[in-house]
Amino acid sequence: MESTFNRATNFVTRSRVWRSFFRHGMPDNEMDRSLVMTTNIFFHLHPVKVNRRSLRVTYSFGLGIISAILFLTLTVTGVLLMFYYVPATTLAYSTMKDLQTTIPLGQLARNMHRWSAHLMVLAVILHMVRVFYTGAYKPPREFNWLVGVVLLLLTLGASFTGYLLPWDQLSYWAITVGTNIASYAPVLGSTARSILLGGSEVGQNTLIRFYALHVIIIPLGLILLISLHLWRVRKDGGLAGQEIPEERLEIASLKE
Amino acid sequence: MAAEIKDQKTENIFPSAPTKTYQLMELVRGTSPMANKGPDNTVFSFPVVALIEVLLLLGTTLLVFVFSLLRNAPLEDIANPTVTTNPAKAPWYFVGLQELLEHMHPLVAGVLIPSVLVLFLVVIPYLDNDRTGAGRWFTSQRGRRITLLSAIYAVIVMPLLIVLDNTFNLREMLRGVAPELISQIILPGLIITLAAWLPMLILLRWKPTMREVILCLFTVMFVSAIVLTLSGFLFRGPGFKLYLPWAMPGGYNPLSGL
């Protein structure tokens, strides 16, 4: 029995097709475990080995990863919503109603998209706060902190533009008030507002502009910058938490 | 020769043996290519990190999934430009700004303060570029104390300012007495700046490091933002007036606007 199973596995994993996909063997030894990381595009963001200190839950709370996971959830559920949603003032609201009442699991898709969006804003803010309090922005990670600030703004932008799309009273007035704040900025304010709204008040032009920003422009920016952000974490030598506090650097015998 | 005046301690760490062709000469303080490395303390990313990530993925998704089964996303009436909802609130992450708007001119609350906040975030790593203590929560015991004290300060002062301005409203008291530039821009701007810098006056006497100064400023701003957000989100009811969250008039539920 066992040998049949082994033979079958071997037949698959040694076939030319399999080996054209994966350039490593079973990751049950150090060589192949390293190769998993270096030969796979999704894994290659990780180093082959990581320091135990940087894995402590109380160091990062996994908040950065959780933000990235929520972004993934949002992409999946968002694409599902796009199958039905129409960004027209005459249709947007009724397609939302359809999603909730007639489309199987439409309500679930919408709920998951909405709650993930709130949660992502929260996770990103908490991630920034933990990076700040652990002093992980210090050199050489200054640039990655800046990338993070832009990521925070993009996350807020994605949430804000998405808020208008259901075209209900909540969205309409939140966006009206929100964009009016911008018009108080000297010089650029009212220009920025009318470009964002595509007119002087929230209307069809606004809806389609926010839609374009929400489903393509901002997500593309996020994908680009999240990739840069994660790559930089590696290039800056992994998480700051693995750096050993000064006092432990001193050779034990010198301390006496 | 240095080897001769080697003390006993060095000898203990690395005893010289006649068969060896090398020996420890001296112990010195200083950096070496091995600094910051310490003893090898690493694990393979596969499968450990990969597993952690899969677990986080499952956990987060499950959380969102269960919450989505329990609570539906809100959908109010269709947008109607002729009728404003009462109250009309921004999404929760901007409601702190809306609370600020209640107390001062939109130029200060909506433009200047957010710009200053973002600018502050941008310059943090360039103001504080001392590497020591990177990767340690609050950097030091003193840093932890400063953070805690700043947080307590903001938790007390911000609600106080909100309630104070709500009872003795600067704008209404000075209406017709002083121009808006003073009552709505300069005065509130000064008050909020002062409130943010006050702890600094005490801190400066402790001869703080740059990290400690920034810990204090960031904490005051962050905790203030939380207070403002909670005030705007939970305590503002119809007409954007202050009420207790459980005693809102007209059956308004502050949680319904998520």
Next chain:
Amino acid sequence: MTVAKTTSDSKVSRRQFIGYAWAVAVIALFAQAAGALYQFVQPIVQAGGFGGKVNAGNVNEFAVDTVSTVREMHGFVSRVEPQGALTMSWTCTHLGCTVPWVESEKQFHCPCHGSLYNTKGEVTGGPAPRPLDLYPSEVVGDELVVDTSQTIQRTKFDQSQITPFPKGA
């Protein structure tokens, strides 16, 4: 091989000069693209409906000392005196909420941040920075015609803002 050297006092060699010229050209190209994008995203100007001339109604419908809400003009006709009326926008000058006329309070009361305006549109309370904006209007025959294509901002009320009504209206 002998190379004939061009004698020149210029500190910039020909290669450098061409290099700079390229750089400038590329920057100019990007600047042009940015300019084009700026043009592209400008709002579309729409004509007709709200945003054009709106007939607010017969002047006799607006009794003295009353405020009428006229949906088509997104605003109010406030007959502050027998001689005429003010035609005002209903957009709050604070952050743009729609301000309702509250008959029981005899004033305009914005639900967003509680701005209060009297019948002349002047701010009597709340954060609004200026009185309600005006629409230009005139009486044609017996009809009050309001031009909603533009609003007039003002810092205070004065008599010239009133659109005169014909005698006997």
